Amino acid sequence: MIRRLAAVLSLAATGLTVFLLRDTGTAEPVVRTEAAAPTAVDEHYARMMVAHHEQAVGMSRTLIDKGAVPERIRLIAEFIERDQQREIDVTNEWLIAWGRPATGPLEAGPMEAEADHGMLTAAQLGELDRAGVQTAPDVFLRLMIEHHRGAITMSRSLLDAGGGNTYIRGMAKHVINEQTAENDAMTALLVKEPSPSGS
Template identity: 35%
Template sequence: MTHNRPTLRRAAALVAAGTACLLLTACGGDGDSTTPTHGSHASASASASAPASAGRHNAADTAFAQGMIPHHRQAVEMAGLAPDRAGSAQVKKLAEDIEKAQEPEIRTLSGWLASWGEDVPAEGSTDHSGHTMGGMGGMMTAEDMDALKKAKGRAFDRAFLKMMIEHHEGAVDMARAEQSGGAHAPAKKMAGRIITSQSAEIDLMKQLLDRG
């Protein structure tokens, strides 16, 4: 029996220490249960909401992207006619700038729609009917595009400038609608760039027209 007493004492000490530890943990939990638990929920909520907020969009964003893609595609198509048809170096440079600006935006807009699970307008689906469905104003008709393709030199320059002014004005209207009604911050930022750049190009094109 004498040999077992140290073992019994050690066992009792371990049990006591374990009990004290449990009591301290329980006390600490009662005193701070609201703060750490709430904090951890807040952190989880913040981390979960961050990507959701970054990708948040509404119907206005979808309409903007789905309308601007075919709208930009037609502008790029029009600009692509300039190298072989335009008589003015300024018109050729303007057309080049339009292509450089709008082709990357088409890719960005398409990426947003795909990430949102929304339909991306198919290639070649540009509507030349001239309607304004979804606020897509300024679109040229098939007849407009045929006339532009047949024009050369100064006649092309003037037709191109007149059509592109109307086209840009439609894009600016669409961009303003996105800024006022959209929820996706990157889309609203793009809309702001479109308003600024295309408004400046409208002014330039009007000046070129006035010069004759």
């Protein structure tokens, strides 16, 4: 059974309400033997997305740990940290259930050219690490928007490549829908809440 949850951020100060929608299972994942076995494309996407999510979780924790973050931006960072960590855990459980290792190098495949989509560079992550309390929220929003765009591109590539596993295709659709909504929310905040320095 799949149910839709809405994480609603009410932005009273600006009159803006952002709805972050996501689909999630009501129970632990269950592997059904009648489902299509994962292809090399499916597995490659799953591993890429775990790595991509791990970077987003780290970015969110970096911002939260700075303290004194505007509440609306902190709520988004906390949501991303919590939701993407859950997806990492579930995806690794599926890989193990399929008899694949949960960690390890990516295998070459049709989507190899997409592997770097949205993965931020060490220099970009360093920019967030070094940002002070006043500038960190804007840096986080800008970098996370770029990061999400990469995940959306990877997910569309998976669907175009014809991955056949039901879970992986559902995950790709979920990433597209959810991260598009999150990007809309973050873009609105980037416009509404400029840094105190005016940058």
